[in-house]
Amino acid sequence: MTPAPHDDARSDGRYGRAVFRPDQEGEGARIDFGALAYDDITMARLRALGVGPGWHCLDVGAGTGTVARRLLDEAGVANVLAVDRDPRFLTRRPGLDVLEADVTAPDFDPGRFRLVHARFVLMHLPEHDRVITALTELVAPGGVLVLSDAVDLTSDRTPGTPYTAVMRAMWQGLRDTIGTDVSWVPSYPHLLRGAGLVPVAAEIHVPPLLTGSPISRFWADTWERSRAAMLATGLVDEAGIDKAIGYLDSDECAALSGGMLTAWGRKPESRPA
Numbered sequence: 403m404t405p406a407p408h409d410d411a412r413s414d415g416r417y418g419r420a421v422f423r424p425d426q427e428g429e430g431a432r433i434d435f436g437a438l439a440y441d442d443i444t445m446a447r448l449r450a451l452g453v454g455p456g457w458h459c460l461d462v463g464a465g466t467g468t469v470a471r472r473l474l475d476e477a478g479v480a481n482v483l484a485v486d487r488d489p490r491f492l493t494r495r496p497g498l499d500v501l502e503a504d505v506t507a508p509d510f511d512p513g514r515f516r517l518v519h520a521r522f523v524l525m526h527l528p529e530h531d532r533v534i535t536a537l538t539e540l541v542a543p544g545g546v547l548v549l550s551d552a553v554d555l556t557s558d559r560t561p562g563t564p565y566t567a568v569m570r571a572m573w574q575g576l577r578d579t580i581g582t583d584v585s586w587v588p589s590y591p592h593l594l595r596g597a598g599l600v601p602v603a604a605e606i607h608v609p610p611l612l613t614g615s616p617i618s619r620f621w622a623d624t625w626e627r628s629r630a631a632m633l634a635t636g637l638v639d640e641a642g643i644d645k646a647i648g649y650l651d652s653d654e655c656a657a658l659s660g661g662m663l664t665a666w667g668r669k670p671e672s673r674p675a
Contacts, residue, residue, distance in 0.1 A: 416526075417580050418487060420579045420580045424491070428623065432620060432623040432627065433491065434468065435616045435617070436620045437465070438616035439615070440609070445473075445476060445477070447548065448477065448519070448548065453473065453477050453516075454479065457477070458480055458514075458517075458542075459473055459482045459515055459518075459519065460482075460485065460513075460519065460540060461482055461483070461484045462505050462520035462523055463486055463487075463521065463522065466491040467484055467498070469521065470492075470498055471495075471498065474497045479497075481497045481498070482498050483501055483512055483513075484499070484501070485502075485503050489502045505527075505536070506527055506528075511540070515540055515545060517545060517546055518541050518546075519547075519549075520537065520549050521662075522551060524549060525584050526581065528581055534593050538594075541599075542669070543669055543670065543672040544671045545669055547594065547666065547669070548664065549594070549666070550662050550665075551584060551587045552584045552587065552661070552662060553587050554584050554660055555658045555661055563649065563656070564642065565657040566657065567646065568638055568643055571635050571638040571643075574635045575633075575634060576628060578631065578634065578635065579634070591604045594666070595667065597667070598669070599667025599668055600667065604663055604664060606661045606662065607661060607662050608660075608662075611659050622650055625647060626647075629643055
């Protein structure tokens with residue numbers, strides 16, 4: 403893998419600019435490794451919530467469009483609007499529309515949808531309560547809001563390994579550089595209930611770290627691209643990052659990946675006046 407340029411952390415402090423730039427070679431592949439690790443879980447949950455024929459869906463931060471396409475091809479939904487601040491990895495097709503937009507903009511209002519879905523988006527954004535409220539307003543009565551984000555499973559009692567050291571440096575570096583904050587993600591059910599959705603529920607999926615697996619390759623690529631941000635924390639050096647990448651690809655690896663928490667809530671049906 404080619405290390406990320408070490409001036410990344412000094413550019414505009416937003417996801418996709420300070421780090422994880424879409425124009426950087428291989429960024430689409432990195433996103434797809436994450437999709438390979440999580441799409442089946444996401445689709446199983448959406449299907450269990452009843453997503454299917456006739457549904458109009460909004461996919462926020464759609465990335466390379468894997469969920470949007472599977473909603474059409476497997477769930478048979480009526481249509482999907484895939485939204486991303488940089489939609490270069492998205493391709494229009496029958497039933498799939500693409501919108502370049504920033505979900506945090508005050509005038510973001512693409513309509514009402516039976517499903518509003520966002521995965522690995524809100525953890526990178528400020529004003530979490532306001533964004534959740536705004537997304538809730540886009541859900542049609544009887545529809546569902548489904549949010550997925552990362553949860554950090556390292557703790558003070560987690561054994562010290564190359565993986566643990568780099569994961570801690572990554573979370574700190576991303577928080578310092580682009581404001582990524584996963585500490586509030588376990589509050590999702592409470593926040594969704596506070597936004598007026600009922601009932602709400604949540605689950606966590608932790609993909610296994612296996613040699614050559616999509617999630618292992620995702621983390622290795624992610625560390626390369628956030629290398630400058632991690633080094634700036636002083637928690638790890640170049641050798642430590644390289645050692646952790648090698649550790650992921652060895653039989654010595656004995657660790658938990660960061661988990662994906664998915665929370666959902668349903669907007670009550672409108673009652674006749």
